[in-house]
Every structure is written in structure tokens, then in C-alpha cells.
Amino acid sequence: MIFIFRKISYELGRAFGRFFNIKVSLKYLLILVLVFAVAAAAVSSAVIIRDIGGTKNYSDAKQYIEIRDIVADNYIDEVDEEELLGYAASAIISGLGDKWSYYMSEDEYNNFLLSSSNEYASLGMQIMQTKNGEFQVTGVNSGSAAALGGLSAGSIIDGVDGQRVKNMSLDEVRTLIRSKMNTVFTLNLKDGTDVEVDCKALYISPVTYEIAKTGAGYVKISSFEAGGGSDAVSAIEDLVNQGIKELCIDVRDNPGGLMNELETILDYLLPSGDLFVSIDKYGKEEIVRSDNLSISMKMTVLTNANTFGAAELFAAALQEYNWADVIGEATTGNTRQQETIQLEDGSAVRLSTHKYLTPLRVDLSSSGGVIPDQVVYQTSDPALADDQLDAALKSMSYGA
Numbered sequence: 001m002i003f004i005f006r007k008i009s010y011e012l013g014r015a016f017g018r019f020f021n022i023k024v025s026l027k028y029l030l031i032l033v034l035v036f037a038v039a040a041a042a043v044s045s046a047v048i049i050r051d052i053g054g055t056k057n058y059s060d061a062k063q064y065i066e067i068r069d070i071v072a073d074n075y076i077d078e079v080d081e082e083e084l085l086g087y088a089a090s091a092i093i094s095g096l097g098d099k100w101s102y103y104m105s106e107d108e109y110n111n112f113l114l115s116s117s118n119e120y121a122s123l124g125m126q127i128m129q130t131k132n133g134e135f136q137v138t139g140v141n142s143g144s145a146a147a148l149g150g151l152s153a154g155s156i157i158d159g160v161d162g163q164r165v166k167n168m169s170l171d172e173v174r175t176l177i178r179s180k181m182n183t184v185f186t187l188n189l190k191d192g193t194d195v196e197v198d199c200k201a202l203y204i205s206p207v208t209y210e211i212a213k214t215g216a217g218y219v220k221i222s223s224f225e226a227g228g229g230s231d232a233v234s235a236i237e238d239l240v241n242q243g244i245k246e247l248c249i250d251v252r253d254n255p256g257g258l259m260n261e262l263e264t265i266l267d268y269l270l271p272s273g274d275l276f277v278s279i280d281k282y283g284k285e286e287i288v289r290s291d292n293l294s295i296s297m298k299m300t301v302l303t304n305a306n307t308f309g310a311a312e313l314f315a316a317a318l319q320e321y322n323w324a325d326v327i328g329e330a331t332t333g334n335t336r337q338q339e340t341i342q343l344e345d346g347s348a349v350r351l352s353t354h355k356y357l358t359p360l361r362v363d364l365s366s367s368g369g370v371i372p373d374q375v376v377y378q379t380s381d382p383a384l385a386d387d388q389l390d391a392a393l394k395s396m397s398y399g400a
Helices: 002-020 026-052 055-074 081-094 106-120 170-178 228-241 259-269 309-320 387-396
Strands: 102-104 125-129 135-140 156-160 184-189 194-198 207-211 217-221 246-250 273-280 285-290 298-303 325-328 336-342 348-357
Touching: 055 081, 081 102, 081 348, 102 106, 106 336, 106 348, 125 170, 156 170, 170 336, 207 228, 217 228, 228 246, 228 259, 246 387, 259 273, 259 285, 259 309, 273 309, 298 309, 298 387, 309 325, 325 387
Parallel strands: 217 246, 246 298, 298 325
Antiparallel strands: 102 348, 125 135, 135 156, 156 184, 184 194, 207 217, 273 285, 273 348, 336 348
16 A cells, blocks of 8 residues: 555656656655645635634534534434524524524524515515515505505515615515505615505504593504504594593503604603613614603503503603503513524524613613503403503592
8 A cells, every 4th residue: 555655656746847847756745745735724724714704603613513413423313403403593592581582494484474474464565585685576465555556576676765775674674664554655666667555545543542431531552553653643632622631541452563653652742851762782872852842631551461662662751751650561571673684594583683772771671561650450351341441540530
């Protein structure tokens, strides 16, 4: 074997020497080959480490592979390596301790996209983000507002009312479109055409109101989706014009929604000051403030365990300004903004990327939600009696 190796090396040396017209001994040729091999290995390792994100990430990846190989070689049952990878990815996200962040397999992510497209039921369209970052219409319901406007499947959305969507995430584009759901708006397409979509005829307000049996105004805000804030302002103004002196605002079972709608109603109700604060992972703050105009009267806010997001911030702001008593149950404690990020293999992570704080800089996601001033549980059949509403109306009654 050694003889064969020496023979091959000798012939390589002769060929190398003839090519460069120099004589190279076997010893120096072996040294040269070794140097080249080490250099190639070093370059390859450097490229791998660079591509994987540095030495620390390279070590982490090696550890994962080592554990995976140990399991594959030693675990008594059959091992599905793809499942192991999914479990590992899920464990990374769950290890954050944030119940609003989670990992989705490719199938789970596709189901997530299908369910989230229901947000556009009244609009009648579904969109997805392509691999090159464009936003493609994947379906248009017959007879819907989108179809009547001339939108068709396959169209690429380039802007909404002239606002370019390039470099936006899918969640950001969905939010932008959601904010237009009670209006007539324009979708700007990549081919240069514009599609006017009229959602006004299909719009159902998330706000209802009436004068309660005690003479107080009662406003129910079912969500802070498009129109939630502005319609609440209109409802309160109508009640004020009818002479109410007390106001109960009900955000029970409110799943939250758009922050601009929250800003609209809080700005209308509260005096000059901070309304809420948005903070990104780098600590950058964006503070939303109110002007000096406000509505001052006896107020209560109704909450329960299904009061989410923007609705929680609504109750917290009124409570912290001593503008209203919160009555009912503690809220959910989800005042973080999530973003869905798709991975190369088709799976995705749903990750909290921003958090919202109350005017006094309270993180409701960490503190466990809004704690009512008066805890009242619904013990009766809601169809027969609303214990929480009755308590709120009683607390505002003259002489109470």
C-alpha cells in the first residue's frame, strides 16, 4: 500500500514538475499537498461558520447534531428526524415563556393562513406573501366587494390607497387592509391598475348602544376593528345629546383590534397626556398622546377574562386616569403584538415583536392583565340577568 502511494506521489511530482518546468521532490510535494488540503479545509470551515452566523451558532448547531445522532443511534424506538427538528424548533419558542409566541409546522402554518383569511370575509379576498416578498391575491369570492371592484386571483398588490407595501410583512399588510374595512379604498396593483373596493355596504359596526334602565348611557364595543373607535365616539356623542350624565362602556369579550381605533376613542374621552406606549425589542418607544379635549362624567368600564389587547389598554388607561371604575373580571393579559415569520422549509414562527404599555408604563402581559376596581363574576344566566352590568349601573347611580 505504501509503495502504491509513493508511486502515485512520484508520478504527480513528475507531472507537476513538467507543467511548471521545475523539479519537485516527493517530500516537498507531500508538504505542498498537505498545505493545500489544510487551506481548503480552513476555507470550507470559515464559509460554513460564516453562513451559519458565527462560531457560537456553529457550536450550537454541532451540539444539536450531536444530540440528534445520539438519539438516533441509541434510543430504543424508531426516530423521525423531521419530527425531532420540529420539536426542537417548538422548544426554542416555548422556552421564551411567552404563551403568545409559538412555532407552526408547514401544515399548521397553512391552516393558520386559511383561518386568518376569514378576517377578510366581508371583503371577499385572500392574500399570501410569495417567496420574493410580493403580496399575491390567492382567491376572490364571487359577488364580494373585491370581486365587484374587479380584483382577480393572481393579482399582485403593490399598495393600498397609494401606500406602498414593499418591505412590509404579511401581518402588516393585513392590518393595513383591515383598517379600511368600513370605507371605500383602492388597491394598487403591480401591473399599474387600481381596483376600488367598496366595503361600506357590507360594513357591520362593532358598536351598539342604548340608554339603560337607570338613565345611564350604555355602549358595547365588540372589537376595535375598523370603525370600532370612531363608531364608539359617534355613539357617545349621540347619548350625550340625549342628556345622559353617566356612561358604561362594555369591552367584555372584546378581542382587541387596531391601535388607531383605540387611539380614536381614548383621545376623545381622556384629557391631555399619554394614552399608551409601543416598545420594540431594542427599547425604542413610540408614545401616543391625547389632546386637551375630553368627556367628563361618571364612567364605568366592564371587563372579563376574554377582554384582549387593545380592549385591555382601553380599560387600563381609563382606570389609571381615574376617569372610570373598572368592574367585572381581570382581563387576559395579552398586550403584545405578534408577527408571523415564515421559514425556508414552509414552517413559521408566531413571535411577539412589540409590547404595549399603559399610560403609567405597566406591561399588562407581565402583570396579569387589568385588575378591576370592583370584582364581579357573572353567576346568573346571562339571558336572564347581567350581574356585571347591574353592578356597574348601580355603582354610578346617584347616592350610591
